[in-house]
Amino acid sequence: MAANAVGQATTLLIQLISVPLLLHYWGAAYYGEWLLLFTVPSYLTLSDVGLVAAVSNELAVSAAQQAYRRTIVLLSSGLVAVGYLSLLSTTGLYTLLSAVPYQQWLRIRLITEEESAWTLIALMLYVVLCLQQELLSGVYRAEGRYATGRLWITATRLVEFLIMALLVLLGGEAHRVAIAYALVRGVSLLGMSVDCRRRFSWVKQIHPRYVEWPVIRELVSPSVSFLVFALANAAVLQGSILLIxxxxxxVHVVVYNTLRTLNNAIRQLVGVVTFSIWPEFTLAISQGYTHTAIDLHRRACQLTLWLAVGAIAGLELMGGPILHYWTQGAVQAEQPLFTFMLLATLLYTCWNTSATTLIAVNRHQSIALSFLIGSLGALGLGAVLMPHWGLVGLAAGFVVADAxxxxxxxxxxxxxxxxxRMKELFQSIITDFGWIRQVKQLHRPTNSVAKEMEP
Structure with missing residues (x-):
């Protein structure tokens, strides 16, 4: 949880600083065009077809069972398969962009055509490297060093941001920032690979000769479901930007993205809990510890709900002053848009936390499809309402879908x-806080232990 807290805090810090920084040095229009360009290569995160998450789950189970022959096969096969899929997807996307007037479609006027091309190429490479690094971080999770893997990625994002900020301060444009992102991520991936080989002996045996395609075929169903999740997230994140x-x-893109960034601070806060319990759910459910899994589910839902309620109440009261200070008055907490977005965040928190139980053991096929349908439905409803209600129409669509x-x-x-049972779950979430006292007692030394600790 500490590693995830550092990661989420770093992400929040980057977002809080980058928005006013880019608004000041690039201006709202140029910054909006950068966001639109960044959106296009982001769809390459779907190119792994969900294999990264599915393989990471299986790596954790195999390592817990000390089946290291299978972990070698899983990682070797996963790295090669994700590499092939990324190459195919990148080639296809580049060919498509070369054949269509995407600048005209996205209304990009300040960033030149040549700069847009270099920006897109660098960002496509960046996304491919991110996928490989995310899969490699599954090695740390499998070996019980989940925090180390998260800190690697957090440090990488921090270095990326610092270099981006330096380039922008020196007058750097979009394509230079994109190239810097790709270079930093490539160096980090190489460093993580060396560190894994140094720490874990079985990683040294990773080789293409251990690639077994039947292992990949076994993961097709959960992988495709992770892809469906990614498609739904893309519809929510990138699809909403493109629709606006x-x-x-x-300018509306900047307003919506800024308000969403503030909302995402809440999602990142509760993500500290959900990402931390994911590995524990994998072990508890796969090994048949149902009571442990039930306790984890109750406590996770309880923590995320009350954290979200407290944070939303704070933003509802202080969101206006925070935005005014943060963006120097460029973006306001428009109502009822801001309230609708906060309500959607609360509902998303509730179902996303509970879904972790299914995701952790690759049994998320049905909810992935429901999420995709809900996301597309929210965009469709938003497209109908936006001409009349503006950005509020899009936010209302997501409230309905998340509910x-x-x-x-x-x-x-x-x-x-x-x-x-549903009733017992709700009662536990609302009234059961006795576990906090138990946790304190676990960390409070007894008198005999305390005496032994005395000098």
Whole structure:
């Protein structure tokens, strides 16, 4: 949890600083065009077809069972398969962009065509390197060093941001920033690979000769479901930006993205809990420790709900002054847009936390499809409402979709957690705080231990 807290705090810090920095040095219009360009290569995160997450889950299970022959095969096969898929997807996307007037479609006028081309190429390479590094971080998770893997990626993002800020301060433009991102990520991936080989002897045996395609075929179903999750997230994140760019203006893109960044601070806060319990769910459920899994689910839902409620209440009261100070008055906490976005964040927190039980053991196929349908439905409803309500229409679409997903996901999670009931779950979330006292007692030394600790 500490490693995830550092990671989320770093992400939040980067977002809080980068928005006013880029608004000041690039201006709202140029910054909006950068966001639109960044959106296009982001779809390459789908090119792994969900293999990164599925292989990482299986690596954790195999390592826990000390089946190191299988871990070698899994990692070797995963790295090669993700590499092939990335190459194919990158080639296809570049060919498509070369054949269509994407600058005209996205209304990009300040960034020249040549700069746009270099920006897109560098960002495509950057996304491919991110996928490889995310898969390699699964080695640390499998070996019980989850925190080390997260800190590697956190440090990489921090260095990327510092170099980006330096380039912008020196007058650097979009394509130079994109190239710097790719270079930093490549160096970090190389360093992580060397560190894994030094720490874990079995990683030294990773080689293409251990690639076994039947192992990959076994993971097709959970992998495709992770792809569906990624498609749904892309619809929520990149799809909403593209929809606003098509129906409104780049300035509206900046307004929505800034308000969403503030909302994402809450999602990143609760992500500290969900990402931390993911490895524990994998072990508890796969080894049949149902009672442990039920306790984890209750405490995770309780923590994320109350954290989200407190943070949302704080932003509802202080969001206006925070935005005014943060963006120097360039973006305001428009109402009821801001309230609708906060409500969608609360609902998303509820179902996303519960979904971790299913995701951790590759049993998330049905909820992945529900998430995709809900996301596309939210965009469709937003497209209908935006001409009349503006950005509020898009936010309202996500509120409706997330409210439905809360019910769908909870039912699926409780079906996996045999013996758990909806009523008992709600009672535990609202009233059961005795575990906090138990945790304190676990960390409080007894009198005999305390005496032994005395000099």
């Amino acid at each position: 760019g098509a129906l409104l203006t780049p 439905i997903l809360v019910w769908v996901v909870l039912r699926q999670s409780l079906r996996l957690l045999e013996g758990e």
